[in-house]
Amino acid sequence: MEESLKTMDTKIEVMISEEQIAKRILELAKVINNDYHGKPVKIVCVLTGGFMFMADLVKRLDLDLKIDFLDLSSYGSDTKSSGEVKIVRDLKHSVVGEHVLVIEDIVDSGRSLKRLKTHLTSREPASLKVCTLLDKPSRREAELKELSADYIGFVIENEFVVGYGLDYDQRYRNLPFVGRMV
Numbered sequence: 001m002e003e004s005l006k007t008m009d010t011k012i013e014v015m016i017s018e019e020q021i022a023k024r025i026l027e028l029a030k031v032i033n034n035d036y037h038g039k040p041v042k043i044v045c046v047l048t049g050g051f052m053f054m055a056d057l058v059k060r061l062d063l064d065l066k067i068d069f070l071d072l073s074s075y076g077s078d079t080k081s082s083g084e085v086k087i088v089r090d091l092k093h094s095v096v097g098e099h100v101l102v103i104e105d106i107v108d109s110g111r112s113l114k115r116l117k118t119h120l121t122s123r124e125p126a127s128l129k130v131c132t133l134l135d136k137p138s139r140r141e142a143e144l145k146e147l148s149a150d151y152i153g154f155v156i157e158n159e160f161v162v163g164y165g166l167d168y169d170q171r172y173r174n175l176p177f178v179g180r181m182v
């Protein structure tokens with residue numbers, strides 16, 4: 001893969017390479033394998049952005065696991081306070097009494113994570129943890145400052161990124177690296 005991808009009006013520069021992601025996934029998997037040793041796990045992948053990270057991570061998990069999906073959508077996000085997060089596709093199976101590990105692409109304002117946690121907690125799992133590829137703590141809403149994932153791939157600055165599952169207007173999700181639009 002080239003170091004950057006150029007379309008008509010946009011250039012995308014590599015910020016986190018394919019190799020860096022693969023290396024970090026191995027590190028995360030080691031910790032997760034250790035933390036969940038001997039326990040069955042329910043992976044909950046947050047669509048759409050989490051699909052690639054989830055796929056690569058689960059290949060490195062040596063655990064008895066099941067996989068389910070959930071899709072969120074934010075509405076009215078033009079102002080900070082009106083951004084309501086909706087569950088647009090719910091889980092297919094029950095998580096009652098299960099050890100749930102949520103896989104997210106990025107934690108930004110924290111609204112999605114807050115909504116997810118409330119939603120999944122109400123489903124009575126035995127435990128609930130979150131693994132995110134990226135974290136942008138500087139973007140967290142004031143009242144959600146304490147909110148963070150249990151496993152974090154990379155902490156990044158306040159800049160918009162695409163690739164490796166993340167999109168800009170539904171595009172660039174297929175890029176094998178995390179890039180910035182320049």
Ligand code: IMP
Pocket residue numbers: 049074105106107108109110111112113159160161162166167168
């Ligand atoms: P939240 O603001 O933490 O609720 O994040 C909402 C969602 O916005 C994330 O799950 C991503 O799908 C998306 N998002 C946030 N920051 C970025 C980014 O830099 N690039 C692409 N999508 C993003």
Ligand code: MG
Pocket residue numbers: 046047048049050104105106112
């Ligand atoms: Mg998302």
